[in-house]
Amino acid sequence: MNGSTIAAIATPLGRGGIGIIRISGDRALSIALSIFKPRSLPCSKTSSCRFPLDQIISHHLYYGNIVQPDTQAVLDEVLLAYMKAPHSYTREDVVEIQAHSGHAVLKAILNVVLQSGAELAGPGEFTRRAFLNGRIDLTQAEAVIDVINSKTEKALESAASHLAGGYKQHVEQLRATMRDILVRIEASIDFPDEVEELQLLSVYPQLQASVLEPILSLIQQYEDCHVVRDGYRISIIGRPNIGKSSLMNWLVKKDRSIVTDIPGTTRDVVEEAVIFRGIPVNFSDTAGVHITKNTVELLGIEKTYERIHDSDLILLLLDASVSDYELENQLLEMTGNIPVILVFNKIDLAANHDNIVENKIFSAFPSVAISVKEQIHMEALVDLIVKKILEKTQGEEPVGFIPNLRQARAFEKAAGYIRQAMDGIQQMRPFEVIAMDIRDAIGCIDEISGARATDEILDHIFNSFCIGK
Template sequence: MYQEDTIAAVATAAGEGGIGIIRLSGRQAEPIAGAIFKGIKGKTAAAIQSYQAAYGHIVQPETGQAIDEVLLLMMRAPHSYTCEDVVEIHCHGGAVSLQRILSLVLSQGARLAEPGEFTKRAFLNGRLDLTQAEAVIDIIRSKTDTSLKVAVNHLSGSLSQQIGAMRHKLLAMIAHLEAAIDFPEEDIEELAASEVAVQVADLLQEIGKLLSTAHTGRILRDGLETVIIGKPNVGKSSLLNALIKENRAIVTDIPGTTRDVIEEYVNIQGIPLKIVDTAGIRETADLVEQLGVERALSFVERADLILLLLDASLPLTKEDHEVLAMMSGRNALILLNKTDLPVCLDSEAIEAMVSGAAVYKISVHTGEGIPELEQAIVDAVYGGQVAMGEGIFVTNVRHEALLDKARQSLEEVRHTIEVQMPPDCIVVDLREAWERLGEITGDTVHEDIVAEIFSQFCIGK
């Protein structure tokens, strides 16, 4: 399947760099390159073998004036990223050079690619399925080695293969039941339904296992939004600096130094944490600090994880009690900081105040307890699942929603069999599950969903 028009875009990130790449894909990619490329010793674009590069210049066709010194790389259909003829022009990475070459390419008949259109063509031409295409953007946006490993695993087709195997099983069940419907004289209806019930139970277990990875998968993909809260001068900014291992936040003995939120990404054993250091929670007449406290409280409402700091060297204050009361029912770790000083607080008493919250003793000043805190965060994210990104993780909200819909359809199948409804009723729900799983890989997905997915990509990918 080939698109009629040829697309082009800058494929490298904006800004100055040693190398910039303009990518073309489509039937006219080679002729366009041939019109503007002048190789050393007269070598033309048509003479370049597939997967080989040639050195030369991009020139104005009318005047022969050189625009830049380049390498031209040719990848002919169907053995290319898009399964179409693909040409890459590797030039110097300056904005002016890239834009002049791109403008020249467009003047020769190409059009500017839409966001994600190269990968969309790879999907439409059958080189990638939808989960693999979505993995491309996950690779680009990976924040840690583990999130990259999970995305590469998806790009290799691991999730696609599991979804495909489940769809194959569903199709076999549908065929078995339809045989019972078409040949009632064979008396296979009851046997078919009983076999389907067993296989549906296995599929429900398989889907349930995938769904159980969704929470961890989303964290590995998007990061764990973590907020550090506590009263002023309790060590919040020092904890942020300790976790990111650099002096990002200003630390002083003056209460109220942090008046606005500070956001940083930190890699904790492969888990990306989006850490937010907030203003100290206290009553204040300072308008700027009041706004900082309000923003801190708003982050608490939506955070995935709360790190509540208490000063272990001082008795609990009114502000401490107020913040502790906010932790009820939330995913929070309570940290007793400054344990290098004489300790006043009892960790067991603090645990009793907030049901389900774990208490850790740390000293940001000496580093005591920080490794244990990091391990507690890792354990909380994986929740007993296989760690370090091994195996298949559901990282995409769209995949999770469709898996859940497939699960619901299979639950309906089980109920339909239990109440001994006819096979054609069972087939309806089996087909529903088959279609929902097909939407994950793109086999049964609607065109508007495909357009929405690829609109999230950058231009040039």
């Protein structure tokens, strides 16, 4: 943040009732008033008729026109809202211009704002300024994008709770407990003659009950409820030219994957997020697995293996018209504990498709026999997918707070340091070593709140925002 005044269109581009241009920074008001003609003041056609700065009241709406500063030509009639620092989204002076929503008019207004001295905001720069100016912490900043991206009421409920600051307070309380323990240990190190001797064994149960267990609970909450936040991850795997792309297109109801008779058409993971029977689902069409020396195909197959281990459910497609399933057996071994549905495709080509499942089923896995081409038993497949999803998600109302992946990984690191400290207590290691572990754990918590976040972390988070937020 360099003290500049930034501006951007804050609403999605397209035709609609209202479009908003947001301006933030020390010059926000002066820039806005240089192009704003209030309807309440008597003005001639040639007069600039600026609204006096000292007459603008914060958090009031003003009706008027946005004009070209050189010609005074009217661009649009608008409402102008001024929010004086620090009582604004960014804790800076903020002006929002509410215009008619259309690409041309919003772009024209933004252009005159930029010509008057503002700089175009980068992705997430308004929210980044809110964070850097101390209005929100990093968990709340991430909650902003979660609110925007929420696909279900559960996801919105969780994100709104984080945005309101409940999660922030929970993290702060956890840090305060760790800090209190650390201060007591450090006092015993620095002032051994003045401070009552600390009984490390009494610290152990406090670390267990008040620090480690709450951290492990948050990690488990992520594992159990990430579907609420991120969606249920389903990967479609199998041999080349088995119908994976056709199935993907049918499931997402659009031509998302390329379908040809040429084996190996899909060489990368193709993803599509949809609401599937009311549940957010991320479908992935993967490269066909087979023996090949083609470098590009090998890279695609490697990504397939990676995606298998990042899935909540695997749809393994098999050719119902053949009998050799050695490759499929190898793929099943790779899935580990991830749920799998065996999908026997091309039953229209099988000699006796009524008995195909009984004849060729791998008994440990649920299965269904279908034909994507002929649309046979497709709803039975959908019912089976929904059943597996509900087994994972039923009863998973978001209780408490749900960390995102970045936060969960930081909590895992913190838990590791706390375990080391507890082991050190049991092994009667020096106070200095135990204090170092607790200090490192606090550092992990500070990464979550943003108190110790690097520019790389901040860039990664805020670059995922749209421009104008």
